[in-house]
Amino acid sequence: xxxxxxxxxxxxxxxxxxxxxxxxxxxxxxxxxxxxxxxxxxxxxxxxxxxxxxxxxxxxxxxxxxxxxxxxxxxxxxxxxxxxxxxxxxxxxxxxxxxxxxxxxxxxxxxxxxxxxxxxxxxxxxxxxxxxxxxxxxxxxxxxxxxxxxxxxxxxxxxxxxxxxxxxxxxxxxxxxxxxxxxxxxxxxxxxxxxxxxxxxxxxxxxxxxxxxxxxxxxxxxxxxxxxxxxxxxxxxxxxxxxxxxxxxxxxxxxxxxxxxxxxxxxxxxxxxxxxxxxxxxxxxxxxxxxxxxxxxxxxxxx
Numbered sequence: 001x002x003x004x005x006x007x008x009x010x011x012x013x014x015x016x017x018x019x020x021x022x023x024x025x026x027x028x029x030x031x032x033x034x035x036x037x038x039x040x041x042x043x044x045x046x047x048x049x050x051x052x053x054x055x056x057x058x059x060x061x062x063x064x065x066x067x068x069x070x071x072x073x074x075x076x077x078x079x080x081x082x083x084x085x086x087x088x089x090x091x092x093x094x095x096x097x098x099x100x101x102x103x104x105x106x107x108x109x110x111x112x113x114x115x116x117x118x119x120x121x122x123x124x125x126x127x128x129x130x131x132x133x134x135x136x137x138x139x140x141x142x143x144x145x146x147x148x149x150x151x152x153x154x155x156x157x158x159x160x161x162x163x164x165x166x167x168x169x170x171x172x173x174x175x176x177x178x179x180x181x182x183x184x185x186x187x188x189x190x191x192x193x194x195x196x197x198x199x200x201x202x203x204x205x206x207x208x209x210x211x212x213x214x215x216x217x218x219x220x221x222x223x224x225x226x227x228x229x230x231x232x233x234x235x236x237x238x239x240x241x242x243x244x245x246x247x248x249x250x251x252x253x254x255x256x257x258x259x260x261x262x263x264x265x266x267x268x269x270x271x272x273x274x275x276x277x278x279x280x281x282x283x284x285x286x287x288x289x290x291x292x293x294x295x296x297x298x299x300x301x302x303x
Contacts, residue, residue, distance in 0.1 A: 040113075040134030043120070048072050048091060051129070060134050061087050062109055082107035090115055090132065102137070112138045155205040162202060166195045193235060204268060222258040223266070226251065226291060232271045233289070236278055244283045250290040257293070 034041055040057030044050055049072045053065045062083045071077065078088035086105045093101050095117035105111045114137045120129040169192040171177055173185075180188060233247060240247060259266075277287045 040132075042068075042087075042091070042132045042134070043129065044091070044131070045129045046127070050091070057134055060111060060113060060136060061090075061105070062107070063087055090134075093117075093132075110138070111136060112141045151205050155202050158202050159199075162195065162199050166192070166199060169195055190238065197235060200264075200268070203264070207265075219262055219264075220260050221263065223261050223263050224256070225259050225261070225266070226256060228263065228267050229270060229289065229291060232267060232274055235271070236274055239275070239278050240287070243278060243281070245278060245281055246286045248286050248288045250288070252291050252293070256291065 034052070034054050037054060037056060040060045041052065041054040042050060042057050043052035049070065050068045051070075053063070053068050058065055067084065068087055073084070073088040073091050075088070078085040086103075086107065090103055090113070093103065093115055095101055095115070097117060097119050100114055100116045103113045103115050105113065114135040116133040116135075118131045118133060119127050120131055122128050169188060172180065172188045173192050229249070233249060274287070274289070281287060
């Protein structure tokens with residue numbers, strides 16, 4: 001009986017050893033995958049204690065794993081170096097699950113990191129920790145800055161010749177250089193409208209650059225939207241003719257209240273919608289536009 005018990009215990013020990021060996025092999029495989037990733041990984045437990053920092057995260061933050069592993073980073077720890085301060089601030093980023101934020105590191109090595117918060121769950125679905133994934137987006141940010149600078153510079157340089165063209169056409173249009181024949185007047189009027197449209201496009205490019213730089217603002221005022229829509233429809237007269245489209249504009253039966261809008265931007269929004277209607281409607285069809293009041297709001301409807 002004793003030999004049987006000993007044999008059974010030895011068999012269990014051998015099975016457990018094999019299971020343990022398999023678990024170690026799986027662990028080593030998982031660690032090799034994590035260490036080989038091109039993204040930084042910081043693994044936390046539920047108390048925000050750091051359990052793992054892969055080589056890429058160490059490279060991004062200029063720290064060693066031994067300086068972080070097993071610690072809950074505090075402000076006192078962050079005061080030791082700018083690199084630990086970066087790790088501390090990243091660990092304290094307020095994020096929901098699967099949310100992504102940006103963090104620009106302090107210190108001599110400037111890096112912009114995209115930080116994603118991922119929950120870590122066990123086999124039953126319970127949360128046992130969390131993981132931050134760090135991705136270096138410094139290059140992408142530099143490209144965005146260069147692009148914005150190019151757009152801003154090009155737009156400013158285009159404004160000067162466009163202003164000269166617009167002024168010259170205005171002189172011709174209003175008879176400043178002598179009377180025009182009826183056909184010449186129509187031609188100059190169309191050129192004048194086109195130059196205005198080009199000026200609006202350049203302004204839109206400047207606004208796009210300002211938005212990316214955080215310098216864009218709205219100038220709200222009380223505006224009659226009926227006049228805005230009529231102006232946009234007038235500007236689209238040539239594209240409508242080219243595509244043999246007609247416009248059915250249902251004006252409101254009674255005067256509309258003034259709407260609080262940014263005139264330039266609401267005009268751009270309406271123009272984009274109607275321009276899409278013109279561009280994608282089959283030839284010979286009708287573009288229908290209506291303006292009405294609905295629940296104390298002025299609503300523009302198009303189809």
